[in-house]
Amino acid sequence: MDDKTRHRLAIAALALAGSLWGTGFLFGKIAFREMTVSENVSFRFLAGSLALSPILIRRWKPYRGRDLLLLLLAGVIGVPLQFLVQFKGLQLTTVSHASLIVGTLPMLLALSSALILHERLRPIEWGLLTLSGAGAVLIAISTRTGTSGPQPTLRGDLLVLLSMFASVAMILCSKRLVNKHDAFHVTAATLVSGTILLVGWVELTRPVRFHFSFESWAAVLAQGLLATAGAYLLWNWGLSRVPASHAGVFLNMEPMLGAVLGVTLLHEKLAKTAILGGAMIISAAVYFSLRPHSGEPVRLGS
Numbered sequence: 001m002d003d004k005t006r007h008r009l010a011i012a013a014l015a016l017a018g019s020l021w022g023t024g025f026l027f028g029k030i031a032f033r034e035m036t037v038s039e040n041v042s043f044r045f046l047a048g049s050l051a052l053s054p055i056l057i058r059r060w061k062p063y064r065g066r067d068l069l070l071l072l073l074a075g076v077i078g079v080p081l082q083f084l085v086q087f088k089g090l091q092l093t094t095v096s097h098a099s100l101i102v103g104t105l106p107m108l109l110a111l112s113s114a115l116i117l118h119e120r121l122r123p124i125e126w127g128l129l130t131l132s133g134a135g136a137v138l139i140a141i142s143t144r145t146g147t148s149g150p151q152p153t154l155r156g157d158l159l160v161l162l163s164m165f166a167s168v169a170m171i172l173c174s175k176r177l178v179n180k181h182d183a184f185h186v187t188a189a190t191l192v193s194g195t196i197l198l199v200g201w202v203e204l205t206r207p208v209r210f211h212f213s214f215e216s217w218a219a220v221l222a223q224g225l226l227a228t229a230g231a232y233l234l235w236n237w238g239l240s241r242v243p244a245s246h247a248g249v250f251l252n253m254e255p256m257l258g259a260v261l262g263v264t265l266l267h268e269k270l271a272k273t274a275i276l277g278g279a280m281i282i283s284a285a286v287y288f289s290l291r292p293h294s295g296e297p298v299r300l301g302s
């Protein structure tokens with residue numbers, strides 16, 4: 001296989017990973033017809049963790065001291081905290097709104113780099129950060145009252161936005177770990193440890209049920225195997241063969257595809273202000289994904 005073919009396969013893997021992440025909210029909405037938020041998130045990550053466990057076992061390397069604390073912190077922030085908040089928000093809003101708000105992640109990463117890592121941003125980048133933030137506000141305040149179909153809520157939109165801050169915190173923790181450990185193993189270890197903490201918390205607070213329809217189980221398995229394990233593995237494989245500055249743009253497949261699926265399959269309606277806000281977010285996200293000094297790309301999805 002020549003270099004050009006390998007590059008094309010890597011690009012295809014990145015695009016497919018972004019697309020698979022974009023299906024997560026759709027499958028979540030299907031599961032919510034019978035499952036609670038905690039049940040859906042628990043079963044999703046149990047399926048994903050089982051699929052990723054061979055990587056954890058074959059590439060096992062113990063984490064000690066500060067690295068172990070970072071791993072556990074990334075796990076608890078990145079799985080229970082992020083996804084319980086995010087999918088509670090999804091339950092209260094629409095797939096299209098939630099998907100577009102997820103597009104703020106590159107902007108939040110750039111902002112955190114400036115505030116925490118003291119990365120210098122140019123005036124145009126501060127302007128784009130403001131543009132992306134304004135886009136999130138437009139989505140959150142837009143409604144479609146008086147029309148048929150699922151309705152977004154301000155509370156749901158804000159919860160999804162809040163979960164993006166948890167995603168940023170997880171990424172910052174993971175960045176330190178991948179400097180010392182294998183990136184594939186860090187990903188698997190973070191998700192598996194986070195899943196153990198998630199299931200333990202859910203069982204202590206509100207034990208899960210198991211009697212659901214085939215449709216609900218199929219949606220959860222699709223979340224776990226496709227939107228979690230499959231997306232992570234494809235992303236990491238493509239990322240190892242494509243420069244980070246080129247790979248980041250494919251993250252924008254998630255909000256775009258998620259919004260399209262919500263509108264076409266779930267018959268959701270987007271107000272003009274929400275469409276404008278989504279365009280503002282995605283435009284800023286494309287820029288921050290493509291800039292040469294953007295650093296490590298995101299490894300998380302919905």
